[in-house]
Amino acid sequence: QQQVKQSPQSLIVQKGGISIINCAYENTAFDYFPWYQQFPGKGPALLIAIRPDVSEKKEGRFTISFNKSAKQFSLHIMDSQPGDSATYFCAASTHFGNEKLTFGTGTRLTIIP
Amino acid sequence: DVKVTQSSRYLVKRTGEKVFLECVQDMDHENMFWYRQDPGLGLRLIYFSYDVKMKEKGDIPEGYSVSREKKERFSLILESASTNQTSMYLCASSFLGSGNSPLHFGNGTRLTVT
Numbered sequence: 500q501q502q503v504k505q506s507p508q509s510l511i512v513q514k515g516g517i518s519i520i521n522c523a524y525e526n527t528a529f530d531y532f533p534w535y536q537q538f539p540g541k542g543p544a545l546l547i548a549i550r551p552d553v554s555e556k557k558e559g560r561f562t563i564s565f566n567k568s569a570k571q572f573s574l575h576i577m578d579s580q581p582g583d584s585a586t587y588f589c590a591a592s593t594h595f596g597n598e599k600l601t602f603g604t605g606t607r608l609t610i611i612p
Numbered sequence: 613d614v615k616v617t618q619s620s621r622y623l624v625k626r627t628g629e630k631v632f633l634e635c636v637q638d639m640d641h642e643n644m645f646w647y648r649q650d651p652g653l654g655l656r657l658i659y660f661s662y663d664v665k666m667k668e669k670g671d672i673p674e675g676y677s678v679s680r681e682k683k684e685r686f687s688l689i690l691e692s693a694s695t696n697q698t699s700m701y702l703c704a705s706s707f708l709g710s711g712n713s714p715l716h717f718g719n720g721t722r723l724t725v726t
Binding site for chain 1: 616645647652653654655656657660670671702704714715716717718719720
C-alpha cells in the first residue's frame with residue numbers, strides 16, 4: 500500500500516530550467532513532509548522539509564509548495580544545475596517527534612547542459 | 613559530523629544462508645532504522661528501534677529480524693536468505709523526540725542472494 504505517491508519516476512531538465520517533482524498523500528494525520536536527496540553510491544540526505552501550517556518553504560534554489568486541501572506537495576528546483584542530478588524522495592510522517600517516515604518511490608533527476 | 617557506517621558495501625550470499633548486516637552510528641542517536649531500497653518502490657521500512665533491546669516492525673518485516681544490544685549498533689538479520697531479498701539495504705539513525713530530526717543514512721549495503 501503506497502501511502503505517498505510520487506511522480507514523475509524520471510525527469511530530464513535543461514540547465515537553468517525549473518525542476519518540479521510532485522507527491523500526493525492519503526493519510527490526513529501526516530504532519531511532517533521532508534524531501535531527501537540521494538547521489539549515486541550515497542545514502543539519502545535531508546534536503547528541505549515543511550509542516551502543514553505553512554503553504555511554502557524556500558531554501559536557496561529549493562522550494563516546497565504544500566496544498567493541504569488537495570493533500571499534495573511538490574519540490575521546485577529553480578535554476579537547475581548539473582550538480583542537482585540525483586534521486587529525490589518525498590516522505591511523510593505522523594506525530595511530532597516520530598521519525599518513522601513513509602517514503603515516495605523516488606524521482607531520478609538529470610540536468611543536461 | 614554524524615556518521616552512520618555500514619560494515620559492507622557489497623555482499624553476495626547463497627540462498628538459505630544466514631546473513632548479518634551491521635550498522636554503527638557515532639552520534640548517540642536513540643533511533644535506528646533499517647530500510648531496503650528497490651527501483652520503483654522507493655525506501656521501505658523493515659524494522660526500527662527507539663532504544664537498546666527495543667525493536668518494532670516496519671512495513672515489510674517478513675523474513676528479517678534485528679538486534680540492538682548497544683545504543684550505537686543495530687544489526688539486520690536474514691535468517692534464511694532468499695533471492696527476493698536481493699536489494700540495497702540502508703541503515704539510518706536520528707534523535708528521538710526533537711521535532712522530526714533528520715534521518716542520517718549510511719551509504720548502503722548492496723546484497724545479492726544467488
